[in-house]
Amino acid sequence: MRTLLRTLAKPFTETAGLARWMLVIGLVMTSLFVVLAIFAPWIAPYGFAQASSGGVDFPKAGAPSGDHWFGTDRLFFDVYSRTVWGARTAIEVVILSIVICVVVGVPLGLVSGYYGGWLDRVLVLVMDAMFAFPSFLLAIVFSFLLTGLLGGTVLAVALSLSAIYVPQYFRVVRNTTVSAKEATYVEAARAIGASDFVIMRRYLLNNVVQSVPVLGTLNAADAILTLAGLGFLGLGIQSTDAAEWGHDLNRALADAGSGIWWTGLYPGLAIVLLVTGLTLVGEGLNETLNPTLRVRRLLPVVMTPREER
Amino acid sequence: MTGSRSGSLPRYILQRVLLVIPMIWVILTLVFIVLRVAPGDPVSAALGGKLNDEALDQRREALGFNDPLIQQYWDYLTSVARLDFGTTFSDNQTVLHVVRDNGGATLSLTLAAFLIALLVGIPLGLVAGRYRDTFPDVAIRIFGILSYAAPIFFVGFLLQAYVAKPLGLPTSGSAGVETVYYMERDGLNRTHILLFDVFLSGNSYYIEDALKHLLLPAVTLGLLICGVFIRLVRVNILQTMQSDYVEAAEARGIAQGRVTRRHAFRNALVPVITVIGLQFALLLGGAVLTESTFNWPGLGQKLVEYINDRDYVAVQGIVTIFAIAVVLISLLVDIVNALIDPRVRY
Numbered sequence: 001m002r003t004l005l006r007t008l009a010k011p012f013t014e015t016a017g018l019a020r021w022m023l024v025i026g027l028v029m030t031s032l033f034v035v036l037a038i039f040a041p042w043i044a045p046y047g048f049a050q051a052s053s054g055g056v057d058f059p060k061a062g063a064p065s066g067d068h069w070f071g072t073d074r075l076f077f078d079v080y081s082r083t084v085w086g087a088r089t090a091i092e093v094v095i096l097s098i099v100i101c102v103v104v105g106v107p108l109g110l111v112s113g114y115y116g117g118w119l120d121r122v123l124v125l126v127m128d129a130m131f132a133f134p135s136f137l138l139a140i141v142f143s144f145l146l147t148g149l150l151g152g153t154v155l156a157v158a159l160s161l162s163a164i165y166v167p168q169y170f171r172v173v174r175n176t177t178v179s180a181k182e183a184t185y186v187e188a189a190r191a192i193g194a195s196d197f198v199i200m201r202r203y204l205l206n207n208v209v210q211s212v213p214v215l216g217t218l219n220a221a222d223a224i225l226t227l228a229g230l231g232f233l234g235l236g237i238q239s240t241d242a243a244e245w246g247h248d249l250n251r252a253l254a255d256a257g258s259g260i261w262w263t264g265l266y267p268g269l270a271i272v273l274l275v276t277g278l279t280l281v282g283e284g285l286n287e288t289l290n291p292t293l294r295v296r297r298l299l300p301v302v303m304t305p306r307e308e309r
Numbered sequence: 310m311t312g313s314r315s316g317s318l319p320r321y322i323l324q325r326v327l328l329v330i331p332m333i334w335v336i337l338t339l340v341f342i343v344l345r346v347a348p349g350d351p352v353s354a355a356l357g358g359k360l361n362d363e364a365l366d367q368r369r370e371a372l373g374f375n376d377p378l379i380q381q382y383w384d385y386l387t388s389v390a391r392l393d394f395g396t397t398f399s400d401n402q403t404v405l406h407v408v409r410d411n412g413g414a415t416l417s418l419t420l421a422a423f424l425i426a427l428l429v430g431i432p433l434g435l436v437a438g439r440y441r442d443t444f445p446d447v448a449i450r451i452f453g454i455l456s457y458a459a460p461i462f463f464v465g466f467l468l469q470a471y472v473a474k475p476l477g478l479p480t481s482g483s484a485g486v487e488t489v490y491y492m493e494r495d496g497l498n499r500t501h502i503l504l505f506d507v508f509l510s511g512n513s514y515y516i517e518d519a520l521k522h523l524l525l526p527a528v529t530l531g532l533l534i535c536g537v538f539i540r541l542v543r544v545n546i547l548q549t550m551q552s553d554y555v556e557a558a559e560a561r562g563i564a565q566g567r568v569t570r571r572h573a574f575r576n577a578l579v580p581v582i583t584v585i586g587l588q589f590a591l592l593l594g595g596a597v598l599t600e601s602t603f604n605w606p607g608l609g610q611k612l613v614e615y616i617n618d619r620d621y622v623a624v625q626g627i628v629t630i631f632a633i634a635v636v637l638i639s640l641l642v643d644i645v646n647a648l649i650d651p652r653v654r655y
Binding site: 125126128129130132133134135136137140141142144145148221225228229232233234235246249250252253256257259261264265268271272275276279280283 | 339462480619
């Protein structure tokens with residue numbers, strides 16, 4: 001328990017100055033959105049696809065007012081409520097896609113790196129090809145297919161996002177496995193008759209998953225942008241199924257020329273804030289873990305004048 | 310190390326070129342598996358409801374969708390080898406034709422965006438790295454993070470809502486209706502790349518019109534990559550400033566400004582050249598969104614249209630071409646890299 005706490009606190013204790021500030025600000029911003037996501041039903045005054053309240057229709061593209069803090073859009077929806085509900089969609093999709101990535105990428109990388117041979121070569125080739133492919137196009141192709149199969153659901157979009165990131169998890173885990181399996185403790189385990197499964201599960205797994213949390217944080221920021229991009233192109237979640245910032249911005253674009261700024265500004269700001277928060281956390285962690293970026297702090301040496309005798 | 314045959318440049322280039330073939334093969338196979346083997350029938354997806362069952366079956370037969378998969382796979386590979394990327398369902402054009410008509414717009418957009426990103430990103434990165442942890446550094450880094458965090462279509466929305474009107478800039482298309490009409494009527498569309506054609510025509514009205522249309526989309530896309538450059542240049546400067554030769558130069562008593570300019574900056578910019586090529590994939594994804602935001606008549610816009618029509622052949626063709634382009638560009642980058650930096654040649 002104490003070691004766990006110490007590991008969690010490591011980014012704070014080992015950073016100083018700007019890096020620590022970035023980490024703290026990033027964490028605060030990110031947790032704000034997590035709170036919005038969890039408590040959306042209590043924070044948002046209306047539902048995400050609610051166009052009237054108490055028998056009274058909302059105004060069409062109404063300017064911000066006391067009833068509708070962020071105004072309403074052309075579909076009569078309350079922009080404030082949709083922005084809050086959008087946090088829930090974004091966080092749901094990102095968590096789901098990272099879980100899929102870990103569940104698929106880590107075992108594949110472990111097996112591929114441990115056994116080597118033709119399986120390893122084929123997997124590396126396929127993953128490299130996927131990695132070389134422009135990631136947003138990959139997401140477009142996968143969501144084109146998956147939304148055709150599963151409809152515009154959270155699962156379909158999360159799966160399309162995973163297609164981008166699985167190769168990264170695979171690579172990291174595979175490469176660390178390849179070097180970790182040469183260690184003497186693995187050899188010792190094999191000598192006392194441990195099976196391959198036991199070696200992978202009990203000896204290698206803990207050593208190779210260390211980099212996964214950092215990768216997850218860095219990918220989360222990118223995933224939010226990709227999710228919004230897909231939504232903007234109309235390939236993501238449908239606006240009646242859930243509130244999605246990218247899709248709202250797509251509908252808002254038509255308003256940009258006619259002076260209706262509130263339908264696009266708030267969902268857009270939400271994306272910027274959440275992505276900035278996650279990026280700050282990622283950068284802060286990176287600065288802790290990447291020693292080449294650390295500042296060499298020189299302590300001034302004060303030479304006291306020697307007393308003349 | 311030196312003079313050994315394994316280190317020769319032609320040999321490295323040959324190795325790298327040969328490596329492209331399996332890479333393209335794997336990507337083509339991936340595209341085929343994803344788009345063709347997946348359930349759902351392309352013909353009824355695109356034309357269902359428009360034709361009766363018999364006509365649908367005829368189309369399927371004609372396009373070879375009734376053949377066994379392995380046959381379809383072989384046909385796909387051989388037709389790509391013959392540079393035949395298929396004919397679209399929805400508007401019955403060859404994919405190459407679509408690329409010729411729309412690729413130019415994407416090319417001019419991405420080139421302009423690259424230029425803006427370099428002009429803004431490199432100086433800002435240099436300043437941030439040089440004055441580490443001071444106010445300019447913090448401000449520039451925040452700008453860098455924001456330019457990455459702000460989605461293309463949000464920047465586009467803000468520019469359309471707040472900048473376009475006061476400056477009188479257009480927000481849709483790559484040129485005015487008049488320009489497009491007269492260019493075509495007078496046979497001035499020589500290269501099929503509008504931006505080049507207007508310059509070739511030498512008509513200042515057309516040039517101004519095309520540049521005005523280009524400005525906002527290029528700035529929007531340029532901002533996305535400029536964040537990458539800022540970050541990269543900054544980190545490189547930080548690492549170079551800590552290197553031994555910089556310390557040595559300082560120890561020799563060379564003025565601080567001169568060390569930074571002549572010793573650190575130059576070497577910090579070398580890796581930038583290599584990373585520029587790698588940004589191409591990011592740029593391509595960004596171009597799709599920029600084109601949709603500004604109604605820019607490029608390949609990305611076309612791709613989205615075909616996706617909405619569920620036109621599998623067109624999507625497969627365009628994606629194949631994008632993939633081959635990315636592989637070829639990374640080949641080019643590696644070769645340029647090897648020319649610049651001998652260490653790359655193993």
